[in-house]
C-alpha cells in the first residue's frame with residue numbers, strides 16, 4: 199500500500215510505507231509518556247498537556263493498567279494515545295517501550311505519576327506493594343527511559359512524589375544513609391531495609407528510625423525523591439525533577455479527612471511545568487510553559503502549601 203503525504207505548494211508525493219514511517223519518526227512532535235492516567239491526577243496531567251497550544255505538537259501516551267480511553271479533549275495538532283502499561287511488570291514496561299520506539303525515534307518526557315497508598319490498611323504485604331509500586335515501578339520506568347538508544351539531550355523525567363517525603367522525619371543514621379546514596383543499589387538497600395524493619399512490627403520500625411505508624415507511603419515517596427537526586431547526578435544531560443501535586447480531589451486524596459481542595463487539573467500543574475515549562479528556581483504564575491529558562495535538575499517542586507493551586511517553586515529535597 200502507498201500512502202499520500204501532502205507538502206507545501208500543492209504538491210503531493212507518493213511514499214512507500216517504510217519511507218513514510220521514517221518521516222513520521224523524524225517529526226518534530228514532543229513525545230510524552232504519563233503513567234496512571236485512567237483516573238486521578240494522571241488524568242489531570244494528561245488533560246492540561248492535551249489542551250496546550252504547543253510550540254511543538256504533543257504526542258501524549260496516556261498509559262494505565264487497563265489502557266482505558268478516557269476521552270480527553272485534545273487541542274489539535276496534539277494527540278493522546280491510550281496504551282496499557284503496568285509499572286510493576288517489567289515485561290509490560292519493555293513491550294510498551296518497544297511499541298512506542300517503533301513509532302518514534304525517542305520518548306522525550308516521562309511523567310511517573312502512578313502510585314498506590316495503603317496507609318489505611320498497613321501490613322507487611324501492603325507495605326511491600328506500596329514500596330515496589332511507588333519506588334520500584336518508578337525506578338524501572340526511569341531505567342527504561344534512560345536506556346533508550348536515541349535519547350536526546352534535554353530529555354526530562356518528572357517523578358510525582360509527595361510533601362510526605364521529608365528527610366527530617368527519619369532518624370539521624372537513616373538520614374545519613376539517604377544522603378549518602380549514590381546508586382540505585384544504595385536506594386534498593388534502603389527500600390529492603392525499611393521492609394525488613396517494618397515486618398518486625400511498628401515498634402521495631404520506629405526504633406530503627408523510620409518513624410511511628412503507617413509509613414510505607416511516606417517511605418516510598420522519600421525513596422522516589424532520592425532516586426530523583428541520584429539520577430539527576432548520574433545523567434547531567436537529562437533533567438530529572440520531582441514534585442508534590444498538593445491535596446487533590448482524587449481517590450487517593452479522598453483517603454484524607456475532609457474534601458481535597460484542588461481539582462485534578464490543578465493537581466497536574468506542577469508536573470506539567472516540570473515536563474514542558476520553566477525549570478527555574480522561582481514560582482511561575484503560568485508554569486512558564488515553553489519558555490526558555492534555567493534548567494535545574496534533581497530538585498523538588500511544591501507550592502507554599504497543599505491547598506494552593508500554583509505551579510510550584512524549587513527546593514533542595516536533601517535539605518528538607
Ligand SMILES: NC(=O)c1ccc[n+]([C@@H]2O[C@H](COP(=O)([O-])OP(=O)(O)OC[C@H]3O[C@@H](n4cnc5c(N)ncnc54)[C@H](OP(=O)(O)O)[C@@H]3O)[C@@H](O)[C@H]2O)c1
Nearest residue numbers: 234238239263284285311312313360445446448449450451
Ligand atoms: N491526591 C493527592 O492529594 C496526592 C497528594 C500527594 C501526592 N500524590 C501523588 O500523586 C500521584 C497520583 O495520585 P492520585 O491522587 O491521582 O491517586 P489515585 O487517584 O489513587 O490514582 C492512582 C493512579 O495510579 C495507577 N496505578 C496504580 N498502580 C499502578 C500500576 N502498577 N501500574 C500502572 N498504574 C498504576 C492507578 O491505576 P488503577 O486504576 O489501575 O489502580 C491510578 O490511575 C501519586 O504519585 C500520588 O502519590 C497525590
